[in-house]
Amino acid sequence: MNNITKTAEDSYVQEEIQVVAFRLGKEEYAVDILNVQEINRLLTITRVPRAAKHIEGVVNLRGNIIPIINLHTRFNLEAAGDQEDKRIIVFQFEDIKTGIIVDEVSEVLSLKKKDIEETGNVYNSITADLIRGIARVDDRLFLLLDILKILE
Numbered sequence: 324m325n326n327i328t329k330t331a332e333d334s335y336v337q338e339e340i341q342v343v344a345f346r347l348g349k350e351e352y353a354v355d356i357l358n359v360q361e362i363n364r365l366l367t368i369t370r371v372p373r374a375a376k377h378i379e380g381v382v383n384l385r386g387n388i389i390p391i392i393n394l395h396t397r398f399n400l401e402a403a404g405d406q407e408d409k410r411i412i413v414f415q416f417e418d419i420k421t422g423i424i425v426d427e428v429s430e431v432l433s434l435k436k437k438d439i440e441e442t443g444n445v446y447n448s449i450t451a452d453l454i455r456g457i458a459r460v461d462d463r464l465f466l467l468l469d470i471l472k473i474l475e
Contacts, residue, residue, distance in 0.1 A: 338436040342458075343412065344465060345425040348400040352425075353432065353458065353465040360415040362428055365406065379424060382411070389413060391422045392473065397453075402426060414470055421474050432465075434458045439467065 342353035343362070368380040368391055377397035381388050391411060395402050402409075404426040411422040439456040455467040 339433045340436065342432050342434055342465070342467065344429045344432050345410070345412065346404065346427045346429060347394050347398065347425055348403045350400070351429070351463060351465050352394075352468055353434070354412065354414075354468050354470050356431060358414045358416065358470055360413045360420065363411045363413065363422075365409045365411060365424070382422065384413065384420075384422075387420060389420045389422050391424060393424050394473070395424070397473065414474070416471065416474070419474075423470075423473070432460060434460065434465075434467075 341356040343356050343359050344351060344353045346352070363384070366382045366384070368382055370380040371378060371390075374380070377393055379391040379393040379396075381390050383389075394400070408427040410425055410428045412425060412428065413420060413422045438460070439458045441456050453469055453472050455469045458465045458467055
């Protein structure tokens with residue numbers, strides 16, 4: 324029988340998180356899949372008077388009224404891509420449901436935690452607290468969003 328021993332480093336290497344990857348403008352972003360409830364085509368959004376600038380409005384999703392955040396406005400980015408590719412990613416945190424508009428959902432990825440660089444090590448800005456880290460996957464970089472902080 325083989326005796327296999329794992330070091331702390333081995334278990335660290337094995338730690339992975341699953342993320343939903345998407346595009347905003349020319350950049351690639353990702354959010355933890357555990358927070359994603361569903362992904363929908365762009366729905367009719369009803370504007371809410373006096374809402375924050377980055378709140379696009381609300382949608383009626385199967386009888387649930389869900390606020391929709393426009394990350395383009397929140398991050399001061401220009402929208403890109405076809406209207407047909409745009410999606411709403413719906414998140415659920417306890418009793419709260421919220422959606423974000425993205426230009427395109429690309430894939431679900433498994434990221435090794437060792438490939439995620441902490442944001443503070445890379446740059447520091449006003450929006451840095453909204454980003455959990457930056458992940459390297461081959462020659463691509465993904466900004467990992469802290470969705471709870473974005474929803475505040």
